[in-house]
Amino acid sequence: MSLTLSRIRAVNAVASGGSYASAARTLAISQQAVARHVKELEAEYGVRLFDRKNGVLSPTPLCSDLCDVAERMAEAERTATRLLTRHNTLLNGRLKIGLGNSMPGMALIARFLKQHPSIEVAVETGSHERITRAVLTREVDIGVLPDVPEDGRFRRALLARQNVVAIVHPDSPLSRETSVTCERLTSEPLIFRTKGSSTQRVVDRAFRLAGFEPAPLLTLDTRDAVYEAVVNGLGVGFMWRFGTARTDIVHRITVSDMQRQYEEVVFAQADERSLLLDAFFATVEDFKAGAGVLLEP
Missing domain, CATH: 3.40.190.10 (Periplasmic binding protein-like II)
Incomplete structure (x- = not known):
């Protein structure tokens, strides 16, 4: 037996619209496909989901309970979609940043939020070892640290030089x-x-x-x-x-x-690409243009 999301969506759409035709328009699939989803579900579980009254398909009590579950599943889908897309949107997106030092990372974040005020930024602080590990395990999206090794794992941008x-x-x-x-x-x-x-x-x-x-x-x-x-x-x-x-x-x-100068860099995993990351790395360049003292050798 297969209780798929497609079947649950079909049942919920029929209950809302009162017909296979209405459900088909809502789901953008054929009327035959909607009817097949409903009838196969009824046959596999040995239940009746709709009664026809005056040409309208009315949900049975069991179907109404099932539709309550379907609404919760639909909300869970919407939540999952928001989670998956918020890292790649400049409208109400979310970015998690790991800092080894409060500065100059906090100043950079302040500039980024001034440019993109709708972005939600979460900040985690910790040792160099902790933040590097967090970037590698994707616990944070971006790290800001001095003395980050130059290797193929990271996309890097110079933020400052300091000793x-x-x-x-x-x-x-x-x-x-x-x-x-x-x-x-x-x-x-x-x-x-x-x-x-x-x-x-x-x-x-x-x-x-x-x-x-x-x-x-x-x-x-x-x-x-x-x-x-x-x-x-x-x-x-x-x-x-x-x-x-x-x-x-x-x-x-x-x-x-x-007195040796070390580079403080912004870095992320090399294979991570999104609008949010690109916007943050663009802010690094903007920040450096207004803070040249931090780049003096």
Whole structure:
């Protein structure tokens, strides 16, 4: 026995229109096809779905119950269609974006929403490792991260170039410095990020190349946690230079061993193509045109 969507639609259309002809016009199929769907369903299940009264096909009580189910199925179809199409429309579409740093990704999203205010944007934040994995598993549509590998898996667009800097409390003696070395930092209480962080990879590499392996005072899992630890005078932290738009008491200091510029890129799976993705990548170019300082080498 086959209870197909086509048969359910036919029954519902006949119940609504009162005839095979009306149902055929609604479904844009032949009258014979509608009649066949109904009669085959009645024969296979041994039921009667319609009574003919004064030339009109009236649903039986069983058919009315079936039509209630059909309406719920039709709404589920409409919901499924909306889910499938909203990623490829600029009208009430939906985009999920993964950020490793709040900035400059949030500024880019703000520009995108200004251009496309009807788009629903969901933002997920996390480590470099977490966001890269989320793009690969399609948990997010687009990622914004520094130091993304160049390979065939990704469609990429350069957003900014930036390096990692030390951040210190204004009461720290380091706050009067414009540049420090890794060697100088080893005498300070250090605040590190957990493994998987792009920031921490740069920090670990710089200390290792300078010949040091310092033990941190604290190891924290988010950039915001590191920032707040520094605000509270717990030690010296590290962040991407444009990692936040906050301009409060924390001082950014160049680390001479960490001056290499890394590219912050917008990336998606190479085989993902849609109007929404194209619009977001177009916004990247528009954003860069108005934020040239972020692209200075």
